[in-house]
Amino acid sequence: MNSMTIAIDGPAAAGKSTVAKMVAEKLSYIYVDTGAMYRALTWKAIQEGIALEDEEKLETLLKERDLKLVQSEKGQLVMLDGQDVSEAIRTDEVTNQVSIVAKHQKVRVEMVKRQQELVKEQGVVMDGRDIGTHVLPDAEVKIFMIASVEERAERRYKENVEKGFDADLEKLKEEIRKRDEIDSNRSVSPLVKADDAIELDTTSLTIDQVVEKIIGVVRKAE
């Protein structure tokens, strides 16, 4: 089989996107970061002063604006109304509010539809929270990546320090816990492991080890 679909889900800051990107590169598949779509909508709503609890307005905003994930040489770019917002959607302001936007059913229905359209003939690695359960329920490979909150906060902390950003380990732990809680307890497609997903605890694994394990699962499924 040479064009599989690979779903990678898991809680916040578990390293999904880093790993998913590397797996996609090794297999020459496209990589789709679905979290970036929820982030872009959140960013735009904040810009426009739209209340993040207002489901109808968020749905309209999403349908009226031109939100696209574009594959480029630099990897996936997030384009909104022709503007590259790939960096802008990574701020703390967006990170700490995106789960409110992602709770809404009407927002999710539209997002899932668009994500499913991105899977055509080519192999794809898609990461998110509901990929194995809702977006690609027939994915050939489903991985559910977990790691302790301490480890995830520690990794984020190091990343922030390396980038020269302010970093507070306790605050990061609290933010990650809060985001997981909202994502896991929402009524529409909450973060849960699909019954047929393989759980991978990455707490004591390096990025390369996680990538190798996933490639191993893919090879077996081929």
Ligand code: C5P
């Ligand atoms: O993956 P990332 O951390 O960038 O995702 C940001 C947020 O978007 C998540 O915390 C979650 O609220 C939402 N999300 C989601 N479903 C997805 C991907 C992301 O609800 N498939």
